[in-house]
Amino acid sequence: MAAASIIGPGTVVRGNVRGNGSLEVRGRVEGDIEVDGDVALGEDAAVNGNVSGAQIIVAGQVAGDLRGSEAVMLERGARVVGDLSAPRIGIAEGALVRGGVRTEGEAPAPRRAAVLPARRGGERSDFARPAPKPIAVPAPKPAQPAPAAVAAKPAPAAAPALAVEASGGPPAPVVPALGKGVRGKKKTKRS
Protein backbone atom coordinates (compact mmCIF):
# COMPACT_ATOMS: atom_id res chain seq x y z
CA MET A 1 0.00 0.00 0.00
CA ALA A 2 1.45 3.33 -1.00
CA ALA A 3 2.55 5.55 1.80
CA ALA A 4 1.31 8.89 3.02
CA SER A 5 3.37 11.91 2.10
CA ILE A 6 3.54 15.28 3.74
CA ILE A 7 4.85 18.55 2.42
CA GLY A 8 5.72 20.37 5.60
CA PRO A 9 4.77 23.93 6.47
CA GLY A 10 8.18 25.35 5.77
CA THR A 11 8.64 23.65 2.42
CA VAL A 12 8.18 25.09 -1.04
CA VAL A 13 8.04 22.76 -4.03
CA ARG A 14 8.50 24.35 -7.42
CA GLY A 15 7.62 21.58 -9.77
CA ASN A 16 5.15 18.77 -10.16
CA VAL A 17 4.22 16.26 -7.54
CA ARG A 18 2.98 12.95 -8.85
CA GLY A 19 2.55 9.44 -7.62
CA ASN A 20 0.65 6.98 -5.51
CA GLY A 21 -0.51 7.27 -1.99
CA SER A 22 -2.08 10.12 -0.13
CA LEU A 23 -0.63 13.56 0.22
CA GLU A 24 -0.99 16.23 2.84
CA VAL A 25 0.21 19.68 1.90
CA ARG A 26 0.96 22.22 4.58
CA GLY A 27 3.47 24.25 2.63
CA ARG A 28 3.52 25.67 -0.85
CA VAL A 29 3.43 23.90 -4.16
CA GLU A 30 3.95 25.77 -7.41
CA GLY A 31 3.08 23.14 -9.90
CA ASP A 32 0.58 20.40 -10.43
CA ILE A 33 -0.32 17.72 -7.94
CA GLU A 34 -1.45 14.44 -9.39
CA VAL A 35 -1.79 11.51 -7.06
CA ASP A 36 -4.18 8.61 -6.97
CA GLY A 37 -4.82 8.85 -3.25
CA ASP A 38 -6.41 11.50 -1.09
CA VAL A 39 -5.11 15.03 -1.01
CA ALA A 40 -5.51 17.25 2.03
CA LEU A 41 -4.49 20.89 1.85
CA GLY A 42 -4.05 22.43 5.26
CA GLU A 43 -5.00 25.93 6.31
CA ASP A 44 -1.63 27.41 5.54
CA ALA A 45 -1.17 25.48 2.35
CA ALA A 46 -0.94 27.29 -0.95
CA VAL A 47 -1.04 25.52 -4.28
CA ASN A 48 -0.49 27.29 -7.56
CA GLY A 49 -1.44 24.60 -10.01
CA ASN A 50 -4.00 21.92 -10.64
CA VAL A 51 -4.76 19.26 -8.08
CA SER A 52 -5.93 15.82 -9.01
CA GLY A 53 -6.63 13.00 -6.60
CA ALA A 54 -9.26 10.71 -5.16
CA GLN A 55 -10.74 12.71 -2.30
CA ILE A 56 -9.49 16.29 -2.17
CA ILE A 57 -10.06 18.28 1.00
CA VAL A 58 -9.06 21.91 0.87
CA ALA A 59 -8.65 24.25 3.78
CA GLY A 60 -6.03 26.48 2.20
CA GLN A 61 -5.46 28.43 -0.97
CA VAL A 62 -5.54 27.00 -4.44
CA ALA A 63 -5.08 28.75 -7.75
CA GLY A 64 -5.90 25.98 -10.16
CA ASP A 65 -8.45 23.32 -10.92
CA LEU A 66 -9.44 20.62 -8.47
CA ARG A 67 -10.35 17.32 -9.98
CA GLY A 68 -11.34 14.52 -7.62
CA SER A 69 -12.19 11.04 -8.75
CA GLU A 70 -14.25 10.62 -5.58
CA ALA A 71 -14.96 13.98 -4.01
CA VAL A 72 -13.83 17.54 -3.62
CA MET A 73 -14.52 19.17 -0.27
CA LEU A 74 -13.79 22.79 0.53
CA GLU A 75 -13.53 23.60 4.21
CA ARG A 76 -14.16 26.91 5.90
CA GLY A 77 -10.69 28.27 5.29
CA ALA A 78 -10.53 27.32 1.64
CA ARG A 79 -9.80 29.97 -0.93
CA VAL A 80 -10.05 28.53 -4.40
CA VAL A 81 -9.74 30.17 -7.79
CA GLY A 82 -10.36 27.43 -10.27
CA ASP A 83 -12.83 24.79 -11.33
CA LEU A 84 -14.08 21.98 -9.14
CA SER A 85 -14.92 18.68 -10.71
CA ALA A 86 -15.86 15.46 -8.93
CA PRO A 87 -18.79 13.09 -8.47
CA ARG A 88 -19.35 14.62 -5.04
CA ILE A 89 -18.60 18.21 -4.19
CA GLY A 90 -18.98 19.95 -0.87
CA ILE A 91 -18.38 23.61 -0.10
CA ALA A 92 -18.52 24.53 3.56
CA GLU A 93 -19.86 27.81 4.75
CA GLY A 94 -17.05 30.32 4.76
CA ALA A 95 -15.12 28.81 1.89
CA LEU A 96 -14.38 31.20 -0.95
CA VAL A 97 -14.61 29.91 -4.48
CA ARG A 98 -14.35 31.46 -7.86
CA GLY A 99 -14.72 29.07 -10.73
CA GLY A 100 -16.90 26.45 -12.28
CA VAL A 101 -18.43 23.69 -10.22
CA ARG A 102 -19.33 20.50 -11.96
CA THR A 103 -20.46 17.23 -10.44
CA GLU A 104 -19.55 14.57 -12.91
CA GLY A 105 -18.03 11.18 -13.10
CA GLU A 106 -18.73 7.81 -11.55
CA ALA A 107 -19.58 8.13 -7.88
CA PRO A 108 -18.00 5.29 -5.96
CA ALA A 109 -19.54 4.03 -2.71
CA PRO A 110 -19.41 6.93 -0.28
CA ARG A 111 -17.23 6.58 2.74
CA ARG A 112 -16.82 8.64 5.86
CA ALA A 113 -15.00 11.77 4.81
CA ALA A 114 -11.40 11.80 5.88
CA VAL A 115 -10.73 14.17 8.75
CA LEU A 116 -7.98 16.72 8.41
CA PRO A 117 -5.40 16.26 11.12
CA ALA A 118 -6.11 18.23 14.27
CA ARG A 119 -5.81 21.89 13.72
CA ARG A 120 -5.28 24.51 16.40
CA GLY A 121 -8.23 24.13 18.68
CA GLY A 122 -8.78 20.61 17.44
CA GLU A 123 -11.82 21.47 15.36
CA ARG A 124 -13.17 18.63 13.38
CA SER A 125 -13.45 18.81 9.66
CA ASP A 126 -16.75 20.25 8.53
CA PHE A 127 -17.27 17.13 6.55
CA ALA A 128 -16.32 14.57 9.14
CA ARG A 129 -19.78 13.32 9.82
CA PRO A 130 -21.59 10.29 8.53
CA ALA A 131 -23.18 10.64 5.15
CA PRO A 132 -26.77 11.90 5.55
CA LYS A 133 -29.62 9.54 4.83
CA PRO A 134 -31.05 10.06 1.40
CA ILE A 135 -33.92 12.52 1.42
CA ALA A 136 -36.45 11.82 -1.25
CA VAL A 137 -38.00 14.96 -2.68
CA PRO A 138 -41.76 14.27 -2.89
CA ALA A 139 -43.20 14.75 -6.33
CA PRO A 140 -45.32 17.93 -6.42
CA LYS A 141 -49.10 17.58 -6.66
CA PRO A 142 -50.40 17.64 -10.18
CA ALA A 143 -51.48 21.10 -11.36
CA GLN A 144 -55.04 22.00 -10.41
CA PRO A 145 -57.50 22.83 -13.16
CA ALA A 146 -57.00 26.54 -12.53
CA PRO A 147 -56.80 29.52 -14.84
CA ALA A 148 -53.59 28.11 -16.21
CA ALA A 149 -54.13 27.41 -19.84
CA VAL A 150 -51.38 24.89 -19.95
CA ALA A 151 -50.89 22.72 -16.92
CA ALA A 152 -47.47 22.82 -15.46
CA LYS A 153 -45.50 19.86 -16.55
CA PRO A 154 -45.29 17.60 -13.55
CA ALA A 155 -41.82 17.14 -12.24
CA PRO A 156 -40.34 13.95 -13.50
CA ALA A 157 -41.08 10.98 -11.28
CA ALA A 158 -37.42 10.47 -10.80
CA ALA A 159 -37.14 13.81 -9.05
CA PRO A 160 -33.52 13.92 -8.09
CA ALA A 161 -33.48 12.49 -4.61
CA LEU A 162 -30.82 14.11 -2.52
CA ALA A 163 -29.19 10.76 -2.20
CA VAL A 164 -25.56 10.51 -1.48
CA GLU A 165 -25.50 7.10 -3.03
CA ALA A 166 -25.74 7.23 -6.76
CA SER A 167 -25.86 4.08 -8.76
CA GLY A 168 -24.56 5.78 -11.87
CA GLY A 169 -23.02 9.25 -11.99
CA PRO A 170 -24.62 12.01 -9.97
CA PRO A 171 -28.02 13.00 -11.38
CA ALA A 172 -27.97 15.94 -13.71
CA PRO A 173 -29.56 18.95 -12.11
CA VAL A 174 -33.19 18.98 -13.24
CA VAL A 175 -35.36 22.03 -13.10
CA PRO A 176 -38.97 21.19 -13.91
CA ALA A 177 -40.13 23.22 -16.89
CA LEU A 178 -43.08 25.52 -16.38
CA GLY A 179 -45.60 25.85 -19.17
CA LYS A 180 -46.48 29.18 -20.66
CA GLY A 181 -48.90 31.22 -18.65
CA VAL A 182 -48.54 29.33 -15.43
CA ARG A 183 -48.67 31.55 -12.45
CA GLY A 184 -47.83 30.85 -8.92
CA LYS A 185 -50.60 29.24 -6.94
CA LYS A 186 -51.65 30.86 -3.73
CA LYS A 187 -51.44 28.30 -1.01
CA THR A 188 -54.81 27.93 0.67
CA LYS A 189 -55.58 25.79 3.63
CA ARG A 190 -57.59 22.78 2.67
CA SER A 191 -60.73 22.50 4.69
Next chain:
Amino acid sequence: MAGTVIGDGLTIDGEVTGDDEVVVHGTVRGTLTTSEAVSVAAGGVVEADVTASSVSVAGHVTGNVTAQDRIDIQAGGRLVGDIKSARFTIADGASFKGSVDMEV
Protein backbone atom coordinates in the same frame (compact mmCIF):
# COMPACT_ATOMS: atom_id res chain seq x y z
CA MET B 1 8.49 14.42 13.52
CA ALA B 2 9.90 15.12 10.11
CA GLY B 3 8.46 18.18 8.45
CA THR B 4 8.37 16.83 4.94
CA VAL B 5 8.03 13.17 4.10
CA ILE B 6 8.11 12.16 0.49
CA GLY B 7 6.45 8.79 0.61
CA ASP B 8 7.27 5.73 -1.36
CA GLY B 9 5.49 6.08 -4.69
CA LEU B 10 5.63 9.86 -4.81
CA THR B 11 7.83 11.68 -7.32
CA ILE B 12 8.70 15.34 -7.15
CA ASP B 13 10.14 16.91 -10.29
CA GLY B 14 11.50 20.30 -9.47
CA GLU B 15 13.00 22.32 -6.68
CA VAL B 16 12.27 21.53 -3.09
CA THR B 17 13.34 24.27 -0.72
CA GLY B 18 12.49 25.09 2.81
CA ASP B 19 13.38 24.83 6.42
CA ASP B 20 11.79 21.50 7.25
CA GLU B 21 13.45 18.22 7.86
CA VAL B 22 13.05 16.09 4.74
CA VAL B 23 12.75 12.32 4.60
CA VAL B 24 12.72 10.82 1.13
CA HIS B 25 11.24 7.40 0.54
CA GLY B 26 10.19 8.22 -3.00
CA THR B 27 11.90 10.15 -5.76
CA VAL B 28 13.12 13.71 -5.99
CA ARG B 29 14.51 15.06 -9.24
CA GLY B 30 15.82 18.57 -9.40
CA THR B 31 17.27 20.24 -6.36
CA LEU B 32 16.72 19.75 -2.67
CA THR B 33 17.66 22.54 -0.32
CA THR B 34 16.79 22.81 3.31
CA SER B 35 18.24 24.24 6.45
CA GLU B 36 17.46 21.08 8.40
CA ALA B 37 18.41 17.44 8.03
CA VAL B 38 17.80 15.38 4.94
CA SER B 39 17.43 11.64 5.18
CA VAL B 40 17.21 9.50 2.09
CA ALA B 41 15.70 6.22 3.23
CA ALA B 42 16.43 2.87 1.65
CA GLY B 43 14.40 2.87 -1.53
CA GLY B 44 14.55 6.62 -1.83
CA VAL B 45 16.02 8.06 -5.00
CA VAL B 46 17.35 11.57 -5.19
CA GLU B 47 18.63 12.82 -8.52
CA ALA B 48 19.38 16.28 -7.35
CA ASP B 49 21.93 18.50 -5.76
CA VAL B 50 21.29 18.45 -2.06
CA THR B 51 22.07 21.22 0.38
CA ALA B 52 21.17 20.69 4.00
CA SER B 53 22.45 20.88 7.54
CA SER B 54 23.09 17.14 7.54
CA VAL B 55 22.47 14.41 5.03
CA SER B 56 22.03 10.73 5.70
CA VAL B 57 21.95 8.42 2.69
CA ALA B 58 20.54 4.92 2.85
CA GLY B 59 19.10 5.04 -0.65
CA HIS B 60 20.43 6.33 -3.92
CA VAL B 61 21.65 9.87 -4.38
CA THR B 62 22.99 11.16 -7.67
CA GLY B 63 24.13 14.72 -7.38
CA ASN B 64 26.36 16.98 -5.38
CA VAL B 65 25.73 17.07 -1.68
CA THR B 66 26.67 19.95 0.56
CA ALA B 67 26.05 19.85 4.28
CA GLN B 68 26.86 22.25 7.05
CA ASP B 69 27.35 19.54 9.65
CA ARG B 70 27.82 16.06 8.31
CA ILE B 71 27.15 13.58 5.58
CA ASP B 72 26.66 9.89 6.34
CA ILE B 73 26.35 7.17 3.76
CA GLN B 74 24.79 4.12 5.39
CA ALA B 75 25.34 0.52 4.44
CA GLY B 76 23.32 -0.11 1.32
CA GLY B 77 23.39 3.55 0.45
CA ARG B 78 24.85 4.85 -2.75
CA LEU B 79 26.06 8.33 -3.53
CA VAL B 80 27.43 9.43 -6.87
CA GLY B 81 28.53 13.02 -6.77
CA ASP B 82 30.78 15.44 -4.99
CA ILE B 83 30.32 16.01 -1.33
CA LYS B 84 31.26 18.91 0.80
CA SER B 85 30.95 18.81 4.53
CA ALA B 86 32.96 19.13 7.71
CA ARG B 87 32.28 15.55 8.77
CA PHE B 88 31.74 12.53 6.64
CA THR B 89 31.30 8.84 7.16
CA ILE B 90 30.91 5.97 4.76
CA ALA B 91 29.65 2.78 6.34
CA ASP B 92 30.99 -0.57 5.34
CA GLY B 93 28.77 -1.72 2.49
CA ALA B 94 28.02 1.73 1.17
CA SER B 95 28.86 2.84 -2.35
CA PHE B 96 30.37 6.18 -3.18
CA LYS B 97 31.87 7.78 -6.24
CA GLY B 98 32.92 11.36 -6.28
CA SER B 99 35.21 13.82 -4.65
CA VAL B 100 35.25 14.71 -0.99
CA ASP B 101 35.86 18.16 0.34
CA MET B 102 35.97 18.31 4.10
CA GLU B 103 36.65 22.00 4.11
CA VAL B 104 40.12 21.47 5.39
